Amino acid sequence: MTFQIPIYQPSLLGNEKKYVNECLDSTWISSKGRFIAEFEEKFANYTGARYAASVCNGTVALHLALVALGIGPGDEVIVPTLTYISSVNAITYTGATPVFVDALESTWQMDPDDVRRKITPRTRAIMVVHLYGHPCDMDQLVDIAKGRGLFMIEDCAEAFGARYKGRHVGSFGDISTYSFFGNKTITTGEGGMVVTNDETLHDRAVHFKGQGLAKHREYWHDVVGYNYRMTNICAALGLAQLERSDELLDKKREVARWYAEELEGAPVLLHRETADVRHSYWMCSLQVLDPALREPLRLALGNAGIETRPVFYPLHTMPMYAQKFQRHPVSERIGWRGVCLPSWPEISKDQVQFICGEINGFLNG
Template identity: 65%
Template sequence: MSQIKIPIYKPDLGGNEKKYVNECLDTSWISSRGRFVNDFELSFARRIGIEHAASVSNGTVALHLALMALGVGPGDEVIVPTLTYIASANAVAYTGATPVFVDSLRSTWQLDPEDVRRHITPRTRAIMPVHLYGQACDMDALAAIAEEHRLFIVEDCAEGFGTLYKGRHVGTFGDISTFSFFGNKTITTGEGGMVVSNDKTLIERARHLKGQGLAAHREYWHDVVGYNYRMTNIQAAIGLAQLERADEFIQNKRELASRYEKALSDLPLEPHAEAPETVHSYWMYSVLVKHPDLRDPLRRHLAAAGVETRPLFYPLHTMPMYSRSYRKHSVAEDLAWRGINLPSWPSIPDDQFAHIVATIRDFYDHRS
């Protein structure tokens, strides 16, 4: 077994993170109050070009709050891509609504607008585009469908920080949108998330719900059933320090993707390419092998050499709790069974990058 250990992701905490966290400790502002919470929210909103942002404890609860703010509940349906992380569907289920799964576009791996149309019913309340692995969905097409059928758009941008569609940051197209700052995200707070919107009323509802439903003008009086979904000042301090270096992180991730594409271009691997009129943030650099039977052997070969990888997400319609009305989603299934995420942290040393590439080449050399 190789002594080399190259993780799939490792955050870069070399900026002002320690300085800001130490300020939290020195001032005793360690919970959900303190200057960093407000500073992080304001800075994040300015960064992506949106009016309002509310920080929360993780990306999953951000989705739950966004749906609750819209009044989504029992009897409603929300259209969700089947090729995404489980949180997208689970947040819908938390509200009592039903996630309705839709296939992907072969060209971008994103939500297929025409399949969205085919799944709209009188019970449909919202469409949830997920900007998978850092590539943008076709927001023009989805916005047109939403307007035609009077549906909400809830953008899941958990993997889309730094992603642009026609010059605009993802998360600015929906009625309400969410981000994740888990430890493997482009900017991280360890755990954490953000709900954003240009609609002040929706953000006020989200703020009300995330703080246990506390009434605005009466101490310890709660007028709705709320949740404890608040971000701590320590998390926000880390997030603000990360945001200060966001341009560097995104540039480095895009350069890493370019290096991978060049180094692997002569192998039978298909990269997750950048679509026209978008900026792919490459949260995870992903490739497809030619046949599903090759994926796991390649992953095992890399693992034996100390290189961690991940498979693409399992399509949600194949999960036991969501398979009651099972139907085929052939594009998503094909992508999922053939896809691999390669190590994607933005500062992989040259020798480790060379080791990853050499190991992949070794795999294909032994199969020729």
């Protein structure tokens, strides 16, 4: 179905065509070329990391981070249940066990108290997910990880540009990951990044992502590696997007402000920025008060030409992760009541007003 107002579309108004055409003209279209190193260097500088390694998508970035840390069978990794499936699938790929925690009602982010309750002798790491672009409570989570001697992985797939007390997310953990899928704040079409301040972890990530190729011996492979490399064309897109990142982030925050203004007093709960953080508003999202209204609202908006998405369903309810019955009531409430609204940078104020008019009309009609 074609929507008049899509949930997302990328903004490609900078040097994207110029840089991609340079790749084509030079024939450097695969995993070597000038744009890869430049994108990695400038991305690290922007996010405050010492090292960055580009990869072919956000899911493999998570897997690579876990592999670099040596996470494997017998280990447990604490992860929010309210997240996208790739966070948990990546843990499963390694043979480790995901251990779910609930969310906070105020921020939708993982609950530090529940993290404390779920730590066992087998816990090796905490995977922090900055859901929809709102940072987690990093003071508490860093204290927990350091106090218990646990690794921290930050999944920043949806949180490029988000900040906690002035620091870019991804700068708190041992290793952190980003996604550049077509609907992300900056995009390479498909792509991801693994960042860290630890030279050894960076070296391990680079080693594993390139088929385990030894550094100083041609065609000699000394570990079982993966082909997780980014192409020069994708990096060219990423570099052009990075050049416009502040502009894109400012526009997305403006879109969120429009939604807040137009939905003031409506019977919904907006996902809002809390104190001491900068929400990147990858997606502008809300909760209806009655879960029975969520799908009828989405249907009404769809009939008006407006595309929406449900907030992620809690992963402990997915068939492959539901062998043991669990309750995570906050995540379940958000998951059954949440709606993601059109949030692309170039959406107009008139379009947002139209969307909000349809929401208000449905809920108050």
